[in-house]
Amino acid sequence: MTAGHPDALYVPGDSPVHRLPGEVKIVAVVLYVVTVVATPATEVAAFAGYAAPVAAVVIVSRLDPLPLARRALIEVPFLLLAVLLPFLSTGPRVEWLGLTLSEPGLWAAWNIVAKATLGVWAAVLLAATTDVTSLLTGLQRLRCPTVIVQIVTFMVRYVHVLLDEAHRMRIARLSRGDDPRFLWQVRATAAGFGALFLRAFERGERVYVAMLSRGYTGRMPVGAERPAARVREWAAGALLPATAVTIAVTATVA
Amino acid sequence: MDTVAMHIADGIIDGPTSAVFAAVALALLAACVVKARDDLDERLVPMAGLTAAFIFAVQMLNFAVLPGVSGHLLGGAMAAALVGPWVGALCVSTVLIVQALMFADGGITALGLSIVNMALIGALVTYGILRLLLKLLPRTRSGVTVAVFVTSVVSVVAGAAGFVLQFAIGGVADFGPGLGAIATGMLGIHLLIGVGEGVITATTVLAVATARPDLVHALRGHTLPHRPAVAGGAE
Structure with missing residues (x-):
């Protein structure tokens, strides 16, 4: 994907x-x-x-x-x-x-x-x-609120990680015999979404703690080099x- | 459902109407930025970013509705239920902005319209309904399931109704009396989409509530009975 x-x-x-x-x-x-x-x-x-x-x-x-x-x-x-x-x-x-x-x-x-x-x-x-x-x-230079720029930054950086994770979960499900073809078989997909959210949020917590330990104060040094x-x-x-x-x-x- | 894969394009709704809704969307975003700080310490932005990535990913993952027909989530109700109305609306808006700027998905001049439909109506107003339902319904797992399901259906249909309203105000075509029929068709299709969205959102929220109840914003101060332990064991 x-x-x-x-x-x-x-x-x-x-x-x-x-x-x-x-x-x-x-x-x-x-x-x-x-x-x-x-x-x-x-x-x-x-x-x-x-x-x-x-x-x-x-x-x-x-x-x-x-x-x-x-x-x-x-x-x-x-x-x-x-x-x-x-x-x-x-x-x-x-x-x-x-x-x-x-x-x-x-x-x-x-x-x-x-x-x-x-x-x-x-x-x-x-x-x-x-x-x-x-x-x-x-976006930052155009005075877009910092919080929005930062959300976009994290989103862009992690969306492929999440998609890969979803892809792996799907393969794991299919290889265990799941064959979701109808809406009423959607439970597994939804349970997967739940797991994906938990992993995403917990990853966010980990990333946040890792950033704190590297001196993050709430502002990203985005664009300083440009x-x-x-x-x-x-x-x-x-x-x-x-x-x-x-x-x-x-x-x-x- | 693939026909709803794209957000509103440029040229569907006229300039003045788009401008008015863009102003509303800007005011909404400003309010979200201020209020999101109450729900989410500004230093906790990584979590909001991951939530936005999650909504983005969920919108890209198709699920089968019938053989050959796949749909995808809009995610407004799910975002609101999981991270609260303000952060949820902010995340949905961010997703829409990125989709317009990077993926050409949805017109740039139509961003205000989409943000009002999916963030303001789809996440923010919806959250009020969800809290109300959670208060009225019994505090059980099925109570929560029904509340989230109904909320999701309402969020999708109300978002579609928002589009119909915008089209009636500033749409490029005049359907005359035919608008009623088109509105009915549009809302009917979205009722079906909403049922799919509702089933998935309810199951997802319940799955999160089971594993990490502290992470479901809508359930704060709302204790759920634990799922009975799996049978077997001692005897």
Whole structure:
């Protein structure tokens, strides 16, 4: 289950995008997605324009687009919802290939497809070009409450340990003849969850005590070794949202 | 159940509604950060982090509902029962933030909506219901089981109702009178999911309560009779 480990999402590289500090990339992605979502769906040309900076990031970061596209498939359930909308929505109908479709429904479907796709690609690119430490340092620099940053830190660090443990417990169960196939056979799974929680919590206690003995005082020295973003880096990061905002303004004025 | 594998994407709910819910979510997170300190000394953050990792792992582990159909837990009620409402809501929110930023699971602009549905409704409000049920029901193992089961079902259905409400306020499509039917379908599906969630959550919480009753936040000051010893032995 290595797919569950956040580090597996990071694609190591040494491109200008990889080198940007985490805080710059987080802010850039959030502003970009907000701009995309705020654009009315009827500005079709604007959405074509929004794809350009994302494509540019893929090129500059020298990433293989195929694995990224596979990751972007996570939005498929919502594309299915989008397919249903033209049939279910009210409003004036249009005829298309013998189907009677709702016009507002078609716009709504386009709205979801365009915005969800751009949003997913922005997030996929962020995760692929930013390692976990840089992301955590970024959150900390952006004044995210320390307690949240620390919870994320521990979570990210231990989630693969727990998944491995769950996997081992599952193998142990199956090799003893368990064959859970129906909801009413779920007792063993749930008992496993209980055991997993106990192990997780007790591991937390152990880790905490180990950290105390190494001088932990309630603050993590996360990011001390990474320099904060410089103006030049903020400017480089601003290119993504700035392009999007320019496109949005041009589209709504025109 | 695989259709609910993803959280709300960008573009489903309009910008203004998302912004309002993002503000609510921020206020909730601020409250959680302050109140979590009462439940969990700030120095004990490793435990909260491991709990968040646990919720994350549990959401990734599929279990069979029927052959070919698998589901996974949302974990809100389980988090609240085990570590309390504030830490639980904080852990669920953290999981949602990481999923949006690192896994592209759920839109970044929809984070506020998801946090309200799954942390505020799914964990925080739910905890009140759980405490109430624990007070009303007999203090036995089956009493606790029923309380946790009902709470889990309510948390999943209420979370889905939250989404339906958000869609009615700022959804991109207008279903007109059809919204009622879609809402019924949505809640019906989530009632089934909730039953699965309830069975697993109740069994999990009971398993923890048996081994380490001190770790189940919802059972503080709530002594359970010990499970009768396994038969056999002396005679």
